[in-house]
Structures are given as C-alpha cells and as structure tokens.
Amino acid sequence: MRRLLVVEDDARLRDELCVLLARNGYEATALTTFDDVAEQILAAAPDLVLLDLNLPGVDGTYVCREVRRRSAVPIVVVTSRDNDMDELLTLSFGADDFVPKPYNDQVLLAHVATVLKRSYGEGAASAELTHAGVTLDTARCSVSYQGRTAELTKNELRILALLMRNVGAVVSRQRIQEELWASDEFVDDNTLTVNVSHLRSTLAKIGVEDFVRTKRGMGYLVE
Structure with a gap:
C-alpha cells in the first residue's frame, strides 16, 4: 500500500482528502503543524506528497x-x-504534477495514480477499474465494454467509481450522496435516484445490463 502525505493547512480539506485517499486504497497521513515543513516531509519518507502552496x-x-x-x-x-x-x-522547482482547487475527486485520484505509476511502475494504483468485462477510465471519464465506449457525466463517474471500488459490497445511498456532495452540489434522495437511472441508461447503450443493482432500503452494489 502506497503511503501518501497530505500537506494542507485547512483542517476540513485535509481530513476530507485523507478520507478520500484511504477509501481508494492508500495509506494517508497528514501534517498538522507547519514548522520546518520540508524537514517533516523528509522525515516521514512518504511515497508521494500532496502539497498545498498557501501554508x-x-x-x-x-x-x-x-x-x-x-x-x-x-x-x-x-x-x-x-x-x-x-x-x-x-514544476520548475521539481513538482511532478499540478492540480488546481476546487478539484474533482476522481480527477485528483487519476493524477495521483499516474504520478505513482510513472515514479514506481506497475505497483502503483491504476486510473482504470475493471470488473466483469466493464472498464472504467477515471482519467477520461469513460466506460467501455466489448469494444464499445460511452462518456460519463461527472456524477455518473463518481457513482460508478465508488461502486466498482467496493465490488460485492452494498454502498449506502448516504455514502453515495456524500461522494456527490464533495463536488459542492446539493444532492437529495430523488436526485441520486435520477443519477443512478442515467448511469444505468449509459451502461445499457454499450450493452451492459443489470450491472448496478439495487438493494431495497440499503443502497446499490456491483457484484
């Protein structure tokens, strides 16, 4: 598991970012004091640093x-x-990538995965998720199946990525809503239902049926 260090002075953003990284297979820690930041980073010896500039x-x-x-x-x-x-x-001072705020969670994860892969090779997390022949490309916001590809909206991408990262487990409606709320868009229960319906329609266009299943009173899952 890759160890990532978050250097962000906004406590709310710092905590949200650590949760996002942990949910997606990384070991995430953060600095909470900002004296001798460079020395703290070197002492922590992480596999990658996520660095804010306004410290x-x-x-x-x-x-x-x-x-x-x-x-x-x-x-x-x-x-x-x-x-x-x-x-x-x-970049001229040696940064490997630059992601402006506010960022899309899945796009940020794709940037992290790309930098890790470039730095360490195949052991890094991938920007692609594959299950049952369905491939989700989080960097390109697209899904493909048996040679057919469809573009996804940002909410379709977030929902499908969350479900595919938790294959076989029911993901609650509340958890999915929290994922969508990270975009600063208000998502009520009815809006979530509409987004899932649109996602299923998009998948059907490339021949994928019954991929996202409903567990009544619980949530959704991919299995």
Missing part, C-alpha cells in the same frame, strides 16, 4: 524546492493558486 509561515514553492533538493519523492501540488506562473514555478 502558514512558508510558501509551498519553497517547500517543494527544498524537498526536491534532497529527495526524489513525487510531489503533486494541490492549490487554489491556479495561474500559469504558479504552475510553471512549482
């Missing part, structure tokens, strides 16, 4: 440069500073 008392670009000067650990910058100069500066 108390220190600029993340400086942290990136100091870590890179002494370590080859992959660094994914995740920040609200999304102008071209910030991206160019952090």
Whole structure:
C-alpha cells in the first residue's frame, strides 16, 4: 500500500482528502503543524506528497524546492493558486504534477495514480477499474465494454467509481450522496435516484445490463 502525505493547512480539506485517499486504497497521513515543513516531509519518507502552496509561515514553492533538493519523492501540488506562473514555478522547482482547487475527486485520484505509476511502475494504483468485462477510465471519464465506449457525466463517474471500488459490497445511498456532495452540489434522495437511472441508461447503450443493482432500503452494489 502506497503511503501518501497530505500537506494542507485547512483542517476540513485535509481530513476530507485523507478520507478520500484511504477509501481508494492508500495509506494517508497528514501534517498538522507547519514548522520546518520540508524537514517533516523528509522525515516521514512518504511515497508521494500532496502539497498545498498557501501554508502558514512558508510558501509551498519553497517547500517543494527544498524537498526536491534532497529527495526524489513525487510531489503533486494541490492549490487554489491556479495561474500559469504558479504552475510553471512549482514544476520548475521539481513538482511532478499540478492540480488546481476546487478539484474533482476522481480527477485528483487519476493524477495521483499516474504520478505513482510513472515514479514506481506497475505497483502503483491504476486510473482504470475493471470488473466483469466493464472498464472504467477515471482519467477520461469513460466506460467501455466489448469494444464499445460511452462518456460519463461527472456524477455518473463518481457513482460508478465508488461502486466498482467496493465490488460485492452494498454502498449506502448516504455514502453515495456524500461522494456527490464533495463536488459542492446539493444532492437529495430523488436526485441520486435520477443519477443512478442515467448511469444505468449509459451502461445499457454499450450493452451492459443489470450491472448496478439495487438493494431495497440499503443502497446499490456491483457484484
């Protein structure tokens, strides 16, 4: 299991990101103090760092440069500073990728998986999920089956990715709603039902029937 270190001073975002990473097969830890950030990162010796630029008392670009000067650990910058100069500066200081906030959870996971795969080879988590012949490409927001491919909406992607990462287990409606709420969109119970219906229609267009099953009073599952 890859060990990821989150360097984010916003406690709510930090906790949400750690939960997201843990749910998707990573061991996630975070810094909660921001003195000597570069030294803390080096001491933790993670497999990858998710680094915010707006840190108390220190600029993340400086942290990136100091870590890179002494370590080859992959660094994914995740920040609200999304102008071209910030991206160019952090990449020139050794960051491996740059993801602006607010981010789509699945897109962020795809960036993390890509950097891990590039850095460590096949042992890294994949941006693709496959079950029963159905392949979900989270980086391209598409699903394919027997040579046919369909594009997914962002909510269809989130729902299908969550279910395919929990094959054989019933995922509650509340858990799925929480996944969709991460996009800052309000999703009530009826809206979730409509989204699942749309997902099933999309899957049917490529010949996939009865892939997403309903467990009445419980939630949904892929098995």
